[in-house]
Structures are given as C-alpha cells and as structure tokens.
Amino acid sequence: MTERGFTTDDSWNALYLDGEWVEDEDRDTIAVENPATREQLTEVPAGTEEDVDLAYESAAEAQDDWADKSADERNEVIENAIGILDEKRDEILESLAVESGSANAKAFAEWQTAKGMAHHATGFGEKMGTEEHDSMIPGKENEVERVPEGVVGVISPWNFPFNLSLRAVVPALATGNSVVLKPASSTPVVGGLLIARIFEEAGLPDGVLNVVTGKGSDIGDRMASHPELDVMAFTGSTEVGKRVASLAGETLALPAMELGGNNPYVVTEDADVDAAVDSAVFGSFLHQGQICISINRHLVHESVYDEYVEKLAxxxxxLPIGDPRERENVIGPVIDEGQRDDLIDYIEETVEAGATLETGGEADGLFVEPTVLSDAENDMPAACNEHFGPIAPVIPFSDEDEAVELANDTEYGLAGAVHTTDLDRGRDLADRIDAGMVHVNDQPINEEPAIPFGGMKASGIGRYDGDEIFHEFTQTKWISVQNEPREYPF
Structure with a gap:
C-alpha cells in the first residue's frame, strides 16, 4: 500500500473507505493542477455512485459504535487531529497555496479558523447529555436527550476547501455522527483526502469518516439523495444548492446549506474614507475575491464617492500579483479558465453598460488584475451577479434610504458591512440590511468559531459554527417514566 503523507507531492490516487485507502488501477482519474502554473500536482480517483454507496454503508455501520463512545473518547481523537494541524501546519499551508491558489495571508487564516472550529467542537460532547423537565401529569418524569442525527454527508467547495470541509466534519464527529465527505474536484486533496489522512493518524475508528473524490456531475446527486443520509451539509452556489437541498429533502434528510452571496459594503458621507478603503481592499481582493462573503458591491455616498474611487483604485x-508561494504576493490565480473567462466577461459587459474601468480588467493566465469599476449601477453584470473575483464595482447613493434599497435589491442575503463614524447610525443601517451577518466599521469577510454563520433569502438554510451547528447535527429524544399508576379519564 502506498505510504501517504500530508502534501500534494504524495500519491493520492485512492478513495478513503471504511478506514482503508482503496486503490484501483482501472479506475478513471481526475488531474489536480496548480492554478498558478497549470502543472499537474497529482491525480485522484473519479469516484462513482457505487463508491458513494460503499461510503454511506460504511458510515452507517460505524456510526452506532462511534456514538456510544464517551465525549472524552471522541474529543481525544479531535484533540489528536488538532495536534496534527499544528505539527503539519507548513505542509497544509503549502497544499492550500498550490492546489487552491491561496496566498499566505489567506492560507494562514484558513488554517487558523479550521483549528479554532475544531477547538470549539470539543465542547459539544458535554451538551449531549440528558435534561430533566417537570410534567403536568402526577408521577411522571420527563427526560430529553440530545442524540446524533446519524450520517452526515458533506459537499465542500474549492475556495476555502480545508476550513469549509472541517467546519462540518469536526462538529459532526464531535456529536457522534459518522461522515461521508465529497470535496470539490478542483481541491480534492486539501479539501478531502488530506483530512482523511489527518483523522487516520489521529486514531478515528474505521468507517466513521469516508472520503469520495469525484465530479459533482457524476456523483453529486447520489451524495445528496442516499437513503442512509441524515444531514446534507453543503457549501456552494445557490443554483446547485437548490438541487442538493431538493434531493436531500426527498429522503427527509436535513439540508444545511450555505449558499451564494452578493454582499453590499456601505460607506456613508461621514465615514473615514482611508479606513473604509483599507477594509475594502481586504474585503474585495483577499483570495482574488473568490469568497462567498467578500464585497460584491461598494455602495458609497456621493459626497465622498470620487475620493473613495481614486484611493481604492x-x-x-x-497589490502584488503572482505565485502564492511567494510570500510577498497578495493576488494569486483564480481557480480555472472558466472562472477567469466569466470574470473578464463581467468586466467587459459592465463597461459596455456604462461603467468606467478605473484599473485592472486584464488577465495573464489565471491571474486576473484587481479591477475597480466606477459609475456602476446595481443592475450591471458585475454588480447584480455574484462575480466571485477581484472586481470592485462602486455605486453612488444619495441618502441612507437609497443605500438600504440598493443593498437589499438582490435575491441574496449572506453578509454585508457598513463604514461610518457614527456607531449608532452604523448599527441602525446594519439592522436594515437583509443579511445574516453585517459588520460595522469592518468588511464582511469574518468567521469565528463561536458565532453562527449563515445567510437569509437565497443565501442558505440553517447556520454553521457556534452552537447552531450543534443543533444542525443533533436531535432531541423524549423519554418519560411514569413512576406511579396514572389515572385515565376512561
């Protein structure tokens, strides 16, 4: 059997099923490429629906024994995994750089957030006990237990592959569930197989975590509709998420969906423009804008609009552009040619619609220049779509009511931010923006282990992080005991 390590230099041409690395020389494979160089890093199996079936069957068989373990026993495995995250930090950061195009600041933030999520999840076991409740019936004792849902399916995206896989996997394990994980086909190692390797080393029992790599078009429907599925944890686009949730619903599995966003960033007339631009640069251009909670639209009061546009441009x-393995580079590559072509189309169509290209607008390979578009309007292509790239359309507004109207004029409601020197005003604006997460005097790229994460409207169902994910992955069970004969009316 091939010895596997913790980097993309190792061989990853195997699925992780029932505690075994399953290799098959006759199986089709998927090439994994470095988006900065387009060089092949490795290859992974193109999983089939039969592989998904085996993964779910293994997870279902292993789940009862895992749930029967004490919270301390489950936490020991998770704490071992956290130790491996520390020990293998540099290898994980390297994998994020070469497989997902993550510059150093983004890769470190992703590793750090994933570690924080794991630490937070170790507190879930103690919440799995029994609560006693009074009864209105004489002689009755009521107990409400918190128990695992069962088998959690996880479909994770390519933009934050390590964190967005672990933020579902670890809470699921901590609460006594077993897991089937399908990472994105662009980032199957750091988003899936590397995680299997970490938990294998951490001592997780066989079958509790299974990883199937493959294309969503081939195995996504089976992942979302398997009869053994109890919770479907999906992060991705709203379009795909609707189908995933629908398929999960047909089996009565709970859908936990974090979907798309079109996030507004409101800058009022009394804002500190320099501070607002500092936030905006991070909120628009971190990881090339390939973040569901990045700034999609800059809504700026007309009195500071010209100053803001000039400074933002x-x-x-x-911003330094280049291979993300070079620490000085801030802007790395977008994930693939399709993403690049969509971004260039958005820019060109928005300029054709009347916007002004202040800077950027070109691509060299998969490196898309940070782009600022002034004279933009809410219905222009780069503004009304979730562009998912380093594009900053700047839209003027005249008063707060117009700002709120523009901010909410979208099907999405994931995140947003407001910059103002009047904190009461900022708090009021935050209340009026229809989004699950709004930040005052900051930008919208924020995630903390103890705080619920999710959106309104077409941006999802349910919440990750905090105690919310604990409730997503567990259910209550009421047991009553009648300690003395009960009198019935007939």
Missing amino acids: ERAES
Whole structure:
C-alpha cells in the first residue's frame, strides 16, 4: 500500500473507505493542477455512485459504535487531529497555496479558523447529555436527550476547501455522527483526502469518516439523495444548492446549506474614507475575491464617492500579483479558465453598460488584475451577479434610504458591512440590511468559531459554527417514566 503523507507531492490516487485507502488501477482519474502554473500536482480517483454507496454503508455501520463512545473518547481523537494541524501546519499551508491558489495571508487564516472550529467542537460532547423537565401529569418524569442525527454527508467547495470541509466534519464527529465527505474536484486533496489522512493518524475508528473524490456531475446527486443520509451539509452556489437541498429533502434528510452571496459594503458621507478603503481592499481582493462573503458591491455616498474611487483604485494597482508561494504576493490565480473567462466577461459587459474601468480588467493566465469599476449601477453584470473575483464595482447613493434599497435589491442575503463614524447610525443601517451577518466599521469577510454563520433569502438554510451547528447535527429524544399508576379519564 502506498505510504501517504500530508502534501500534494504524495500519491493520492485512492478513495478513503471504511478506514482503508482503496486503490484501483482501472479506475478513471481526475488531474489536480496548480492554478498558478497549470502543472499537474497529482491525480485522484473519479469516484462513482457505487463508491458513494460503499461510503454511506460504511458510515452507517460505524456510526452506532462511534456514538456510544464517551465525549472524552471522541474529543481525544479531535484533540489528536488538532495536534496534527499544528505539527503539519507548513505542509497544509503549502497544499492550500498550490492546489487552491491561496496566498499566505489567506492560507494562514484558513488554517487558523479550521483549528479554532475544531477547538470549539470539543465542547459539544458535554451538551449531549440528558435534561430533566417537570410534567403536568402526577408521577411522571420527563427526560430529553440530545442524540446524533446519524450520517452526515458533506459537499465542500474549492475556495476555502480545508476550513469549509472541517467546519462540518469536526462538529459532526464531535456529536457522534459518522461522515461521508465529497470535496470539490478542483481541491480534492486539501479539501478531502488530506483530512482523511489527518483523522487516520489521529486514531478515528474505521468507517466513521469516508472520503469520495469525484465530479459533482457524476456523483453529486447520489451524495445528496442516499437513503442512509441524515444531514446534507453543503457549501456552494445557490443554483446547485437548490438541487442538493431538493434531493436531500426527498429522503427527509436535513439540508444545511450555505449558499451564494452578493454582499453590499456601505460607506456613508461621514465615514473615514482611508479606513473604509483599507477594509475594502481586504474585503474585495483577499483570495482574488473568490469568497462567498467578500464585497460584491461598494455602495458609497456621493459626497465622498470620487475620493473613495481614486484611493481604492490606487490601492488595487499596488497589490502584488503572482505565485502564492511567494510570500510577498497578495493576488494569486483564480481557480480555472472558466472562472477567469466569466470574470473578464463581467468586466467587459459592465463597461459596455456604462461603467468606467478605473484599473485592472486584464488577465495573464489565471491571474486576473484587481479591477475597480466606477459609475456602476446595481443592475450591471458585475454588480447584480455574484462575480466571485477581484472586481470592485462602486455605486453612488444619495441618502441612507437609497443605500438600504440598493443593498437589499438582490435575491441574496449572506453578509454585508457598513463604514461610518457614527456607531449608532452604523448599527441602525446594519439592522436594515437583509443579511445574516453585517459588520460595522469592518468588511464582511469574518468567521469565528463561536458565532453562527449563515445567510437569509437565497443565501442558505440553517447556520454553521457556534452552537447552531450543534443543533444542525443533533436531535432531541423524549423519554418519560411514569413512576406511579396514572389515572385515565376512561
């Protein structure tokens, strides 16, 4: 059997099923490429529906024994995994750089957030006990237990593959569930197989975590509709999420969906423009804008609009672009040619619709320049769509009511931010923006282990992180004991 390590340099041409690395020389494979160089890093199996079936069957068979373990026993495995995250940090950061195009600041933040999520999940076991409740019936004792849902399916995306896989996998394991994980086909190692390797080393029992790599078009429907599925945890686009949730619903599995966003960033007339631009540069251009909670639209009061546009364009032009393995580079590659072509189309169509290209607008390979578009309007292509790239359309507004109207004029409601020197005003604006997460005097790229994460409207169902994910992955069971004969009316 091939010895596997913790980097993309190792061989990953195997599925992880029932505690075994399953290799098959006759199986089709998927090439994994470095988006900065387009060089092949490795290859992974193109999983089939039969592989998904085996994964779910293994998970279902292993789940009862895992749930029967004490919270301390489950936490020991998770704490071992956290130790491996520390020990293998540099290898994980390297994998994020070469497989997902993550520059150093983003890769480190992803590793750090994943570690924080794991630490938070170790507190879930103690919440799995029994609560006693009074009864209105004489002689009755009521107990309400918190028990695992069963088997959790996880479909994770390519943009934050390590964190967005682990933020579902670890809470599921901590609460006594077993897991079937399908990572994105662009990032199957750091988003899936590497996680299997970590938990294998951490001592997780066989079958509790299974990883099937493959294309969503081939195995996504089976992942979302398997009869053994109890919770479907999906992060991705709203379009795909609707189908995943529908398929899960047909089996009465609970859908936990974090979907798309079109996030507004409101800058009022009394804002500190320099501070607002500082936030905006991070919120628009971190990881090339390939973040569901990045700034999609800059809504700026007309009195500071010109100053804001000028300073934002200057800062965008100054950002170093190049291979993310070079620590000085801030802007890495977008994930693939399709993503790049969509971004260039959005820019060109928005300029054709009347916007002004202040800076950027070009691509070299998969490196898309940070782009600022002034004179933009809410219905222009780069503004009304979730562009998912380093594009900053800047839209003027005249008063707060117009700002709120523009901010909410979208089917999405994931995140947003407001910059103002009047904190009461900022808090009021945050209340009026229809989004699950709004940040005052910051930008929208924020995630914390103890705080619920999720959106309104077409941005999803349910919440990750905090105690919310604990409730997503567990259910209550009422047991009553009648300690003395009960009198019935007939």
